[in-house]
Amino acid sequence: MAEANAPLLTTADGRPLKAALATAQQRAKRRAFLLVTPLLLFVLLTFLVPIAYMLMRSVEHDGFAASAPALVTWFEENPDFDPANPPEAAYAALVQDLARMQVERTTGIAGTRINYSVPGTISLFKGGARAAADLAPPYRESLLEVDEAWGQTALWRGMQSASGTYTTEFYRVASDLKLTDEGWARGQDNERIYLYLFIKTFMISAIITVLCLLLAFPVAHLLATLPMAKSALLMILVLLPFWTSLLVRTTSWIVLLQEQGVVNNVLVSMGLVDDAGRLSMMYNMTGTIVAMTHVLLPFMILPLYSVMKVIPPSYARAARSLGATSWTTFRRVYLPQTLPGIAAGSLLVFILAVGYYITPALVGGADGQLISNLIAFHMSKSNWSLAAAIAAMLLVSILVLYWLYDRLVGIDRLKFG
Amino acid sequence: MKKTLILSTALVSLGFAANADITVMSWGGAYGEAQNEAFVKPFVAATGKATIMVDSDNPATPIKAMVESGNVTVDVASLEYADAIRLCDEGVLEPIDISTLPAGADGTPAADDFLPGAVTECGVSTDIWSNVFAYDTTKFPEGPTTVADFFDLEKFPGKRGLRKGAKAVLELALMGDGVPAAEVYDLLRTPEGVDRAFAKLDTIKSEVVWWEAGSQAPQLLADGEVAMTTAYNGRIFAAAMNEGKPFEIVWDGQIYENEMFVVPKGAPNMADAMEFIAFATSTEGLRASAQQISYGPARKSSMLEEIVFKDGKTVMAPHLPTAPANMGNALETSADFWVDYDAELNERFQAWLAQ
Numbered sequence: 001m002a003e004a005n006a007p008l009l010t011t012a013d014g015r016p017l018k019a020a021l022a023t024a025q026q027r028a029k030r031r032a033f034l035l036v037t038p039l040l041l042f043v044l045l046t047f048l049v050p051i052a053y054m055l056m057r058s059v060e061h062d063g064f065a066a067s068a069p070a071l072v073t074w075f076e077e078n079p080d081f082d083p084a085n086p087p088e089a090a091y092a093a094l095v096q097d098l099a100r101m102q103v104e105r106t107t108g109i110a111g112t113r114i115n116y117s118v119p120g121t122i123s124l125f126k127g128g129a130r131a132a133a134d135l136a137p138p139y140r141e142s143l144l145e146v147d148e149a150w151g152q153t154a155l156w157r158g159m160q161s162a163s164g165t166y167t168t169e170f171y172r173v174a175s176d177l178k179l180t181d182e183g184w185a186r187g188q189d190n191e192r193i194y195l196y197l198f199i200k201t202f203m204i205s206a207i208i209t210v211l212c213l214l215l216a217f218p219v220a221h222l223l224a225t226l227p228m229a230k231s232a233l234l235m236i237l238v239l240l241p242f243w244t245s246l247l248v249r250t251t252s253w254i255v256l257l258q259e260q261g262v263v264n265n266v267l268v269s270m271g272l273v274d275d276a277g278r279l280s281m282m283y284n285m286t287g288t289i290v291a292m293t294h295v296l297l298p299f300m301i302l303p304l305y306s307v308m309k310v311i312p313p314s315y316a317r318a319a320r321s322l323g324a325t326s327w328t329t330f331r332r333v334y335l336p337q338t339l340p341g342i343a344a345g346s347l348l349v350f351i352l353a354v355g356y357y358i359t360p361a362l363v364g365g366a367d368g369q370l371i372s373n374l375i376a377f378h379m380s381k382s383n384w385s386l387a388a389a390i391a392a393m394l395l396v397s398i399l400v401l402y403w404l405y406d407r408l409v410g411i412d413r414l415k416f417g
Numbered sequence: 418m419k420k421t422l423i424l425s426t427a428l429v430s431l432g433f434a435a436n437a438d439i440t441v442m443s444w445g446g447a448y449g450e451a452q453n454e455a456f457v458k459p460f461v462a463a464t465g466k467a468t469i470m471v472d473s474d475n476p477a478t479p480i481k482a483m484v485e486s487g488n489v490t491v492d493v494a495s496l497e498y499a500d501a502i503r504l505c506d507e508g509v510l511e512p513i514d515i516s517t518l519p520a521g522a523d524g525t526p527a528a529d530d531f532l533p534g535a536v537t538e539c540g541v542s543t544d545i546w547s548n549v550f551a552y553d554t555t556k557f558p559e560g561p562t563t564v565a566d567f568f569d570l571e572k573f574p575g576k577r578g579l580r581k582g583a584k585a586v587l588e589l590a591l592m593g594d595g596v597p598a599a600e601v602y603d604l605l606r607t608p609e610g611v612d613r614a615f616a617k618l619d620t621i622k623s624e625v626v627w628w629e630a631g632s633q634a635p636q637l638l639a640d641g642e643v644a645m646t647t648a649y650n651g652r653i654f655a656a657a658m659n660e661g662k663p664f665e666i667v668w669d670g671q672i673y674e675n676e677m678f679v680v681p682k683g684a685p686n687m688a689d690a691m692e693f694i695a696f697a698t699s700t701e702g703l704r705a706s707a708q709q710i711s712y713g714p715a716r717k718s719s720m721l722e723e724i725v726f727k728d729g730k731t732v733m734a735p736h737l738p739t740a741p742a743n744m745g746n747a748l749e750t751s752a753d754f755w756v757d758y759d760a761e762l763n764e765r766f767q768a769w770l771a772q
Binding site: 108111196197283365377379380 | 475478481482485503505506507508606612615622625626627640641642753756757758759760761763764765767768769770771772
């Protein structure tokens with residue numbers, strides 16, 4: 001009750017204190033927001049928008065739908081037609097569309113779209129479009145006379161599936177499915193590549209992560225325990241390659257490891273290997289693993305170092321004085337305290353390795369290629385939708401891993417340095 | 418303030434100056450250099466229009482990306498025949514009217530002067546080049562002579578260089594397996610034919626070094642990394658003539674095609690680009706190109722007089738893919754085939770590589 005009678009607290013100019021505080025806080029918030037706005041805009045424009053655009057690309061392609069309106073309408077009205085034996089009305093719509101494509105010069109666009117799932121269709125469309133204006137009913141017979149490939153079941157399935165603007169077709173292709181006369185089915189062994197490469201990419205990345213951890217752990221420990229002057233010197237040895245261009249480091253590995261390279265020359269001159277039996281350590285999986293481990297090593301050392309640096313040596317001493325062996329001390333006292341660093345380093349190295357492109361492209365040869373090289377391949381062959389679908393699958397699998405990691409280790413335990 | 422104004426004006430005018438350049442994108446290396454000498458420099462001298470040349474491993478890739486993203490910085494590009502047709506169908510290229518091309522030096526209209534197929538809806542041929550294979554004569558004095566020898570690791574041991582891609586590799590494999598040139602594409606349209614080509618490639622797979630840029634092939638041969646390699650014939654010719662390398666071309670099983678100048682849709686200097694193409698593909702332009710590198714001119718009138726290499730003494734005729742002696746067992750690349758099957762076969766090729 002006393003409070004109600006108390007005089008209202010005001011500032012020097014007579015405004016209520018509460019209101020003045022609120023205004024001041026508002027201003028501070030606005031200022032803080034203004035300060036981060038450039039970064040927000042930057043991230044939005046250069047990161048989120050392109051990713052959203054890429055995800056759209058992987059499901060959206062109206063190359064066929066936009067150039068064949070009559071057939072699209074027909075497919076909408078007859079969703080359950082028999083692709084093995086389409087009726088005359090479907091052929092009539094197709095011929096009408098082909099004639100239109102010839103006039104609007106969209107044959108290539110439509111043909112290319114269908115060609116993604118049914119190879120050999122671009123020239124089929126071109127031939128059909130050239131002839132379309134002169135065709136007379138019955139269209140079915142006359143079109144099949146131009147080229148009997150127009151009767152293929154897979155082609156009609158392909159056109160039906162391409163008649164929408166949105167499609168899951170690219171994801172199916174990226175999962176090694178092929179469009180056959182019976183519908184989507186697993187491709188033959190010698191045609192399957194994507195899932196194999198996904199698994200291979202994750203395996204190689206895991207191997208590289210483990211190698212990095214094994215190599216980095218003692219180095220980071222040494223860095224953390226040496227006196228400052230010495231550890232600073234060692235740190236430079238770690239950071240110097242880190243600051244050197246990725247391309248330079250990769251090409252130096254080529255110089256070292258190729259068949260006429262430094263390592264082989266040394267081995268031959270020492271008589272360990274004879275001249276004809278030079279080891280092939282480059283342009284294969286070995287080259288990819290060696291070069292990538294080296295390139296990614298600092299990403300493991302630095303988080304480990306930052307964690308080890310702050311572990312008080314007295315803990316280990318206490319354990320020893322209580323009778324623990326060195327191994328027990330390491331296993332039960334030291335190692336658990338380095339876990340946040342191990343976790344951060346491994347996550348960093350693994351995620352970087354999964355998306356790596358330049359190093360495998362340069363030193364991978366035929367069997368050291370990763371999934372990113374295939375994304376680049378499809379970009380260069382201008383099948384952007386398929387490239388986007390593979391990239392999206394890669395993105396999703398990394399997010400799943402991240403989520404699993406969060407469940408198992410806890411993201412709050414990450415410590416990057 | 419005044420300083421900023423002057424500076425920004427200068428920058429803007431610089432930007433405009435850069436835009437006024439006609440940009441020609443080609444394949445770099447000995448070929449790009451030859452085009453620069455034969456087309457770009459004389460064009461600049463004749464018209465005074467600033468023209469520059471830029472390199473790409475395959476100009477078809479950046480061109481498509483530029484047009485799709487609406488940021489075209491190239492006015493003229495040099496493309497493989499199948500790519501020129503495919504991109505034209507996809508609406509990425511400007512149509513070129515054959516009637517705007519100059520008549521031959523002997524007065525023949527362009528339409529009759531160009532070889533069959535050398536002018537398409539969107540492209541004009543600059544030359545006829547060929548995929549051949551070459552070897553180092555110091556390694557094999559008795560030399561491979563047939564396309565089958567390329568796949569014969571017993572008779573001719575050593576690594577092989579091959580272009581990393583399906584095109585021209587599958588054809589070579591089939592011809593190496595004894596398929597006559599005329600039947601190659603019919604066979605490749607069937608799954609059995611494709612299997613057969615890959616089976617043939619399997620026999621040398623462990624010994625293959627794959628190259629991607631045209632200039633890598635002569636380099637691999639010169640470094641001794643491979644004993645023989647497929648290559649563009651002009652690159653081998655250039656290495657032999659300009660650098661005195663002991664390289665010999667095997668013409669048996671050569672795979673030849675037209676190289677096309679095209680204009681990407683939305684090119685910043687469209688009119689200048691067309692003028693450049695008309696200039697470059699004139700009788701004289703094509704002759705000048707054939708004096709630089711051993712690719713055959715696409716106009717009949719360019720070949721009326723004997724063409725001599727820039728060294729002043731080598732007669733070019735026997736070094737051209739189109740020379741009768743070199744055409745014994747030759748295959749013309751089927752643009753129709755590669756437009757249709759490029760995606761599928763390259764995917765299969767990637768899968769095969771990774772296995």
